[in-house]
Amino acid sequence: MNVPVDVPVEQPSLTWDGGGVLAVDQRALPGETRVLRLETVDDVVEAIRSLAIRGAPAIGLAGALGVALSAYRHRLDGVVDEAAVRADAARLSSARPTAVNLAWAVKRAIGRLAAGPDAVLAEATAMLDEDAAVNGAAVARACELVLSRVPRRPMRLLTHCNTGRLATAAVGTALGVIIELGRRGLVHEVLVDETRPLLQGARLTAWELGQASVPYRVCVDSAAPAAMAQGLVDCVLVGADRIAANGDVANKIGTYGLAIAAARHGIPFVVVAPESTWDRALADGSGIVIEERDPAEVTAFAGVVTTPADAGAYNPAFDVTPADLITAIVSEDQVFLPAAVQAVQVAQGSPPQAATDRGARSGVTA
Numbered sequence: 001m002n003v004p005v006d007v008p009v010e011q012p013s014l015t016w017d018g019g020g021v022l023a024v025d026q027r028a029l030p031g032e033t034r035v036l037r038l039e040t041v042d043d044v045v046e047a048i049r050s051l052a053i054r055g056a057p058a059i060g061l062a063g064a065l066g067v068a069l070s071a072y073r074h075r076l077d078g079v080v081d082e083a084a085v086r087a088d089a090a091r092l093s094s095a096r097p098t099a100v101n102l103a104w105a106v107k108r109a110i111g112r113l114a115a116g117p118d119a120v121l122a123e124a125t126a127m128l129d130e131d132a133a134v135n136g137a138a139v140a141r142a143c144e145l146v147l148s149r150v151p152r153r154p155m156r157l158l159t160h161c162n163t164g165r166l167a168t169a170a171v172g173t174a175l176g177v178i179i180e181l182g183r184r185g186l187v188h189e190v191l192v193d194e195t196r197p198l199l200q201g202a203r204l205t206a207w208e209l210g211q212a213s214v215p216y217r218v219c220v221d222s223a224a225p226a227a228m229a230q231g232l233v234d235c236v237l238v239g240a241d242r243i244a245a246n247g248d249v250a251n252k253i254g255t256y257g258l259a260i261a262a263a264r265h266g267i268p269f270v271v272v273a274p275e276s277t278w279d280r281a282l283a284d285g286s287g288i289v290i291e292e293r294d295p296a297e298v299t300a301f302a303g304v305v306t307t308p309a310d311a312g313a314y315n316p317a318f319d320v321t322p323a324d325l326i327t328a329i330v331s332e333d334q335v336f337l338p339a340a341v342q343a344v345q346v347a348q349g350s351p352p353q354a355a356t357d358r359g360a361r362s363g364v365t366a
């Protein structure tokens, strides 16, 4: 993996660069803006596993570009070894299990394999372009929703993890909404959960907000409910890694607790994610595989061990927020209102389904 340094801060998170993938190394920010050049499928898999590339849409796009790398590598005398490329695609797909965008994007790229490596690359780069357009549409829709649900001007927002342009090809999802509202002068302050253990909020979201000149403060994750209780939060905005058909949402660990606290305080809790994050094959969130990561992410901080040497750690990377705690899930195509689904069920005489036992999406949208 070749590592050029000192690239401009405007560098897109991912680009194709004639035979390689350029990826902003999200492990190095905010201290250093470093770009990795990934030339093999192994490089891409390692970048995804190590969170050099992270965020559901970004890892999907990296997976698709990885399939293109594989298709070129396994072409001999104009003939592609399809079995070898499919084996690489399977490795890419399973580099991280929770975000459905990864398997979705790899599948889409491999679908062009019969037409040759150039077609696979064209599909992957089209997906990069689409990502920007899709996120732009979701952001516009979500801005309208937030403006309609939050009366205070300027507003105080809270977010978790990083859902900005680093986590996508461009624009971002929930953070894209916050930055757009900030650009319109409508944001008093953003509280940014630091997002233990890998600090995507403190490192990446804070960096993106600073770049966009949107006022923010970082808080420890456990301060968020207290901030809500003190009236410091008008709306919570987060992204998603996988959304089941009924609207249950898997996202960065800590999201579920935020949703409970927001419900307790009557604060809108809004999820912004592209349609590619929906997994309608899953009736509800109980079927979502939650990635469990290395205990060392918890037992050490900045390379220094902080626990007794033999301490174990529970380190799920994601949790599942039940749909009934979510005000709205906004994509480029729809505003899905889980609470409205429940209201319809109650009005029709059937009791709202329990968090662990819900049926298929009813399609109530606004």
Ligand SMILES: CSC[C@@H](O)[C@@H](O)C(=O)COP(=O)(O)O
Pocket: 051, 054, 055, 056, 057, 099, 160, 161, 162, 163, 164, 167, 168, 172, 173, 174, 200, 238, 239, 240, 241, 251, 252, 253, 317
């Ligand atoms: C637009 S990104 C949405 C999600 O992928 C994001 O909130 C998140 O949970 C990312 O987790 P990460 O482990 O950093 O890849």
